[in-house]
Amino acid sequence: TYIMGKEEIGLGATNTLLNKHSGVLGVSGVSSDMREVEEAAEAGNERAKLALDMYQYRVKKYIGSYTAAMGGVDVIVFTGGIGENADEMRKNIVSNFEYLGLEFDDSKNKGVRGKEVELTKDSSKVKVWIVPTDEELVIARDTYELVNKN
Incomplete structure (x- = not known):
């Protein structure tokens, strides 16, 4: 108002x-x-x-x-259009989380688009992953459930 x-x-x-x-x-x-x-x-x-x-x-x-x-975090997952495709954004978002034990590996991150991949070093206590999503499939499943609700 x-x-x-x-x-x-x-x-x-x-x-x-x-x-x-x-x-x-x-x-x-x-x-x-x-x-x-x-x-x-x-x-x-x-x-x-x-x-x-x-x-x-x-x-x-x-x-x-x-x-x-x-009380902590084990894994940070990037998904969806931005999360799957924006390597600089992923790097910038997880910067400064080193105090959690997160060891980001930019060589694994650079240029990765739409593939499932871990972006942290083996020694990292907190893992960072890209997990692609099929947004159209999710919408189709949600629509199916809504239409077939009793």
Whole structure:
């Protein structure tokens, strides 16, 4: 309601603003597609760099808070489009977790896209994996279960 009052817009416009023009798109000014944001950042777009930094910081913060809540972590898994395909982002997200015993192996990470692979050294206490997902299959299974519910 704050945005609605401040901007003098209705519910529909507020919904569009929050769901279509905020987040990565709102910060980067480029796109909500992380691939396009990465390209813009590599080309020197400062807003795109900020969007990437913010995204990575938030993921790192969630890993840290869940690690604390669970009393530790055994494995960090990257999956989905960004997790499977963005090697620099994976490296940046797990940086500074050395205090947990995480020993990241960037040679295993560099250039890996969409393959199941461990990204840590054998001596690492916390493992990091890429596990590809078949998003279409998950959607199909969920749809099947929903349609066939009694």
